[in-house]
Amino acid sequence: MENSPRNTVRPYLITKKLVPENQETPIHFQNGDIVNEKLFFRRNHFHYPKFTSSFYLLPIEGFVYTPKVFSLQEIYSFPAKAIRLVLECSGNKRELFEPNVFGEQWGKGAMSQGIWKGVSLRSLLQYTGLLDTAKEIVFEGYDYGARSDSNQFHHFSRSLPIEKALDPDTILDYEYNHHPLPFKHGFPLRLIVPGWYAMASVKWIKKMIVIDQEFKGPFQAVDYVYYPNTENDHQKTLVTSIHVNSTIQSPLNMQTLNTGVYEINGIAWTGTGQITTVEISMDEGLTWHTCELVSSSEKYAWVRWKYIWDAHKKGEYTIKSKATDSFGNIQPLDPIWNRKGYGYNAIDSIKVKIE
Numbered sequence: 543m544e545n546s547p548r549n550t551v552r553p554y555l556i557t558k559k560l561v562p563e564n565q566e567t568p569i570h571f572q573n574g575d576i577v578n579e580k581l582f583f584r585r586n587h588f589h590y591p592k593f594t595s596s597f598y599l600l601p602i603e604g605f606v607y608t609p610k611v612f613s614l615q616e617i618y619s620f621p622a623k624a625i626r627l628v629l630e631c632s633g634n635k636r637e638l639f640e641p642n643v644f645g646e647q648w649g650k651g652a653m654s655q656g657i658w659k660g661v662s663l664r665s666l667l668q669y670t671g672l673l674d675t676a677k678e679i680v681f682e683g684y685d686y687g688a689r690s691d692s693n694q695f696h697h698f699s700r701s702l703p704i705e706k707a708l709d710p711d712t713i714l715d716y717e718y719n720h721h722p723l724p725f726k727h728g729f730p731l732r733l734i735v736p737g738w739y740a741m742a743s744v745k746w747i748k749k750m751i752v753i754d755q756e757f758k759g760p761f762q763a764v765d766y767v768y769y770p771n772t773e774n775d776h777q778k779t780l781v782t783s784i785h786v787n788s789t790i791q792s793p794l795n796m797q798t799l800n801t802g803v804y805e806i807n808g809i810a811w812t813g814t815g816q817i818t819t820v821e822i823s824m825d826e827g828l829t830w831h832t833c834e835l836v837s838s839s840e841k842y843a844w845v846r847w848k849y850i851w852d853a854h855k856k857g858e859y860t861i862k863s864k865a866t867d868s869f870g871n872i873q874p875l876d877p878i879w880n881r882k883g884y885g886y887n888a889i890d891s892i893k894v895k896i897e
């Protein structure tokens with residue numbers, strides 16, 4: 543009876559807000575490398591958009607030689623590319639910043655991973671060309687609404703510098719895990735920008751506009767900016783690449799265990815290169831041990847790691863995990879605090895009690 547399907551308990555999304563829908567992945571209960579669409583985190587600024595996908599067309603205009611409108615059929619007919627990659631919200635782990643910062647109070651699950659498939663943006667731009675003065679490409683989403691800082695309506699729009707837009711791994715995606723892209727994740731077309739925090743991966747693309755200057759829309763020039771100071775905007779920088787990071791999935795924070803041998807496991811990821819090392823500490827960071835990487839370390843994807851822990855001594859322990867990537871980036875001991883709470887990547891830390 544105990545193992546009958548009726549009694550199988552499955553994890554759910556963790557609800558942060560209902561409208562717009564913001565829910566996180568139960569990341570501690572993901573033990574594979576592919577997150578099912580049902581458990582993929584959802585992050586929206588506005589209501590879901592309403593549009594008719596049967597007449598869907600994608601215009602590319604602005605500073606191009608030949609403005610062009612692509613049909614979905616055309617886009618599906620171009621050579622496709624599938625990439626396993628982490629999408630991580632730049633607000634992931636925001637609730638851990640001290641002092642606390644305003645914004646969605648994400649725990650550790652504003653991230654997921656799966657297989658994204660679509661056409662390189664680069665191939666579409668071959669048909670339009672780019673003028674010499676082209677600087678950035680703006681991606682406008684179908685969704686829109688008012689922001690709390692103005693009563694004007696805005697679409698969710700963001701831009702990419704031409705160089706990143708031409709990276710063959712930057713794709714216009716129409717499939718997730720070998721199925722049509724789910725509506726909530728941007729059907730029929732979403733941008734996927736590997737290695738960058740997920741705000742760059744604009745869902746429900748309405749049109750693309752090539753511009754000859756820096757885009758200043760509020761989701762680029764107000765939000766998704768690191769502001770190091772509380773009082774002023776000095777030294778602000780744009781949020782782009784995913785920081786090297788790791789999360790301990792098991793045991794759980796504040797779990798009580800009996801003495802015994804345990805497998806500590808988790809994930810590590812980065813937007814720059816690949817993960818090279820994950821280390822673990824059982825003594826608040828005094829001594830570190832190298833973990834075994836369970837899956838192969840690929841660009842854009844998370845790597846799973848484990849460490850066998852002989853917990854024979856009773857007491858309270860602080861377990862920490864620290865990842866390093868091939869660019870030599872290492873998770874810092876303390877988070878890099880910023881006013882809007884982006885890019886949290888301090889060494890991951892949990893407490894357990896052995897009794």
Ligand SMILES: Nc1nc2c(c(=O)[nH]1)N[C@H]1C(S)=C(S)[C@@H](COP(=O)(O)O)O[C@H]1N2
Nearest residue numbers: 583584585586587631683698740741744745
């Ligand atoms: N059109 C549109 N694209 C968007 C957003 C949005 O609100 N509207 N949110 C962005 C942010 S901040 C994140 S973290 C990811 C979330 O993607 P998901 O909902 O598919 O997980 O989408 C990005 N793209």
Ligand SMILES: [Mo]
Nearest residue numbers: 585631632741
């Ligand atoms: Mo996000």
